[in-house]
Amino acid sequence: MSSTDGVRADWATKDFYAVLGVAKDASAADIKKAYRKLARDNHPDSHPGDEAKHDRFKAVAEAYDVVGDPEKRTKYDELRSAYSSGGFGFPQGGPQGPGYGPGFDVNDLFGDRMRGGGGLGDMFGDLFGGGRTRTQQARRPQRGADVESSATIGFTDALDGVTISLRLSSDAPCPTCSGTGGKPGTKPHVCTECEGAGFVVVSAGGAFSMNETCPACNGRQLVYDEACPTCHGSGRGTSARTIQARIPAGVKDGQRIRLKGKGGAGQHGGPAGDLFVTVKVRPHAVFGRKGDNLTLDVPVSFDEAALGAEVRIPTLAGVPVTLKLPAGTPNGRTFRVRGKGARRSDGTTGDLLATVEVQVPAVLDGPAREAVEAYRAATAGKPLRANLFDEATS
Known part of the structure; x- marks a missing residue:
């Protein structure tokens, strides 16, 4: 049904007095009395699974939301009077009156309002308070809460992907009272604070007001003489569950993974929230990681770096590769071994970055010491720091 600013055209044809009987x-007192009795007799919490009672309760709440408010009631009576008499373009006598042809649509009366002009919507736009009854606001579907968790996985699991088990605790209805907040065996009655609406209207200063959850019933619309001994009337508890979560390949240390629909359960038919897992990756004893590349520090001797050599190095897959060092390789030089890194999201892999670390022996035996001393003598005429002082003073 078309609406604008909360105005539903079909409400002009509804008899809210008949709904309340x-x-x-x-009088206002009689209307209030009739509403409370019907709300109590048809409340969903008292008739779980009874759709007819649920529908009746919604209709009663909608009717009371209008005729239970003096200002809204006045405007509603004017609207009904205009509709029944054919005023403002309404067909006289309602659906059966003259002028009500097959091409007539009540929504057309509000069309100007929908297109940005005037019309009946301007006159009665505030009649229905935004188009929602108080019960509908309290009972609208609500999305479940998002849940945060963390998991620590191994270095290779982060590269290859892994399925892990997560133990989660989340908010849930109290298991003793099933979320009603009342002691089992006791009967509920309509909350007198909010009159079954689930919220109260509070002043926000000046001419503005806002709705807040009723503090007496916590929005449940019913109260019990005795509170649940487990949740003390809150209606909430906690539930523990174990889920299987898939951590994708290539996840990085500290990365936050979103698992849609694995969070807290929704309320009144709303969807579940999401689970956000912060992944911590344990370091590897040999390999490191830089983006999609793996890193490896390769110790080499002085003669291997100076004369050149072929050095076997490991890979994460377990199959070693040979690294060819050219003569005169400096300390800290990095060699790239393609395709031996981390797996990317598109199925390709990064590289292995092998960095040379020239080792200096802590202790030299006789022949080795003699060889080093001979090398020193052979290179004595080529001081390494000849330009160091010149450049420092230039």
Whole structure:
């Protein structure tokens, strides 16, 4: 049904007095009394699974939301009077009156309002308070809460992907009272604070007001004389569950993974929230990681770096590769071994970055010491730091 600013055109055809079972000139006290009795007799919490009772309860709440408010009731009576008499373009007598042809649509009366102009929507736009009854606001579907968790996985699991088990605790209805907040065996009655609406209207300063959850019933619309001994009337508890979570290949240390629909359960038919897992990756004894590349420090001797050599190095897959060092390789030089790194999201892999670390022996035996001393003598005429002082003073 079309609406604008909360105005539903079909409400012009509804008899809210008949819904409540009272006369059009009924006093406010009689209307309130009739509403409370019908709300109590048809409340969903008292009739779980009874759709007819649920629908009846919604209709009663909708009717009381209008005729239970003096200002809204006045405007509603004017709207109904205009509709029944054919005023403002309404067909006289309602659906059966003259002028009500097959091409007539009540929504057309609000069309100007929908297109940005005037029309009945301007006159009665605030009649229904945004188009939602108080019960509908309290009972609208609500998305479940997002849940945060963390998991620590191994270095290779982060590269290859892994399925892990997570133990989660989340908010849930109290298992003793099933979320009602009342002691089992006791009967509920309509909350007198909010009159079954689930919220109260509070002043926000000046001419503005806002709705807040009723502090007496916590939005449940019913109260119990005795509170649940487990949740002390809150209706909430905690539930523990274990889920299987798939950590994708290539995840990095500290990365936050979103698992859609694995969070807290929704309320009143709303969807579940999401689970966010912060992944911590244990370091490897040999390999490191830089983006999609793996890193490896390769110790080499002085003669291997100076004369050149072929050095076997490991890979994470377990199959070693040979690294060819050219003569005169400096300390800290990095060699790239392609395709031996981390797996990317597109199925390709990064590289292995092998960095040379020239080792200096802590202790030299006789022949080795003699060889080093001979090398020193052979290179004595080529001081390494000849330009160091010149450049420092230039």
